Amino acid sequence: MHYVRAALGGAERLGIDPVPLLQAARIPPLLLGDDRARVTPEQFTRLVNGVRRATGDEFLGLAPAPSRQGTFAMMCCTCVGCRDLASAVERATRFYGLFPAGPDLALERLGDDAVFTLRDDLRGIPEGAFLGECLIVIWHRLASWFIDRRIPLRWAEFAHPAPPYAAEYDLLLGCPVRFGARRTRAGFDPRWLAAPVVQDEESLAELLRRAPADLLTRRDYATTVAEQVRRSLVRALREGRAARLPEVAQIAARLAVSPATLRRRLQAEGTSYRRLKDQVRREAAVSSLAEGQEPIAQLAARLGFSEDTAFHRAFRRWTGTTPGAFRLDGQQTGTFRLHGQQS
Incomplete structure (x- = not known):
């Protein structure tokens, strides 16, 4: 919510009502009061683009002087x-x-x-x-x-x-x-x-079409061990071939290293398998609940939780609310019907 409130700060000082901007971005305005609430990259992208249009400023009305769009x-x-x-x-x-x-x-x-x-x-x-x-x-x-x-x-x-x-x-x-x-x-x-610049005007047009989402999320280039592990976890969730996410030994086997070596390399990059697994689960949970179709029990099982209560505890730790309350907010306001899976 810090980022949502900050993105609205300049518009509010210009006298622009933030509620329509939030509603257009499919973010329930009541979430502004919850410091631990979260939004998806798609929602935040819609908000930023809405504020840009409302203020006519690529800096969202936050800088000492505006930056013209384009x-x-x-x-x-x-x-x-x-x-x-x-x-x-x-x-x-x-x-x-x-x-x-x-x-x-x-x-x-x-x-x-x-x-x-x-x-x-x-x-x-x-x-x-x-x-x-x-x-x-x-x-x-x-x-x-x-x-x-x-x-x-x-x-x-x-x-x-x-x-x-x-x-x-x-x-x-x-x-x-x-x-x-x-x-x-x-x-x-x-x-x-x-390193050589490999992009061209065609790929730039695609980047700008999706901006700022592609510049705010961690795109999967897989140049670090952590990114390779993260990609494997995300792929496992998307494919849904097993009821549980792969364990560290399975990921290590795919990368042709021992589990101990994988742990050391992740530690050297400032992270761990458990932390990466937690991040991927959290992002997938928020995205699924925002779409509003998958039963919560089924979501918990897909994310590898052995029981619903464990998933509820984890989701509250991630967002400060329960899966049911998060989904209900979206259903009541019509805000969380997103298209596409968050990655």
């Missing part, structure tokens, strides 16, 4: 013809540097790391923390999209203090995070800068 698309058009990632990122930062109120972004070197750096001080802006998070996430995902490979981040740091939802940064970035830093930035292996 600016981001034009920036991407200037980059898809670049030779490698380094030249694409440098061109993108120069592009936004042409606008006096544009984000002050830079690609820097810090020791053995290449670093995405946001040089703006956003601490005086009400939603500054949200803007900083979004800029780092989107620039990281966009860089990965340019080369069609997921770039693992080594670390990230933010100028704002640790928020109450700090644990969510693991889902967003998958790397160690520090708060209260001098600047907002993220580091990665500089060898990725030599």
Whole structure:
């Protein structure tokens, strides 16, 4: 809900009623009061696009000055013809540097790391923390999209203090995070800068059609062990060939490593099999309940829970509410009838 409230902040200051925006995005307005409630990427994408249209601003009315719609698309058009990632990122930062109120972004070197750096001080802006998070996430995902490979981040740091939802940064970035830093930035292996840009205007049109969903979710490039495990779990759920998700030994066998080796590699990437399994289950549960068709008992069994009560406990831990209450909110407001499975 932090992200939903933050995305609405600029529109509200402009006097725009947030309720129609939420309803158009199929988000029950009552969820705004529940800090632990969640929305799907599809719902959040609809909300962001609605706020963009209402404010006429790609920055959603949150930045000191608006960004005209189409600016981001034009920036991407200037980059898809670049030779490698380094030249694409440098061109993108120069592009936004042409606008006096544009984000002050830079690609820097810090020791053995290449670093995405946001040089703006956003601490005086009400939603500054949200803007900083979004800029780092989107620039990281966009860089990965340019080369069609997921770039693992080594670390990230933010100028704002640790928020109450700090644990969510693991889902967003998958790397160690520090708060209260001098600047907002993220580091990665500089060898990725030599990777060739493989996208073209046709693939860019598809990215922009789905934006910002593809830039806010963790696209499966499977360049890390964690992403390979995650893909295997998601595929098992989609195929539904067994009543339970594969165990760590089964996943290890598919990757041709021992279970102990798999655990060590996941630990080195800052995660674990249990955490990845929990994330995949949570995303699948929210998506299924939003669609409103699958019986809850059947959903619990498909996700590998031995009994309904275990699923109810897990869902409450994930969202702060029960599966039945979550689905009922959607049925009463007509908001959770989504098309397509969340991944």
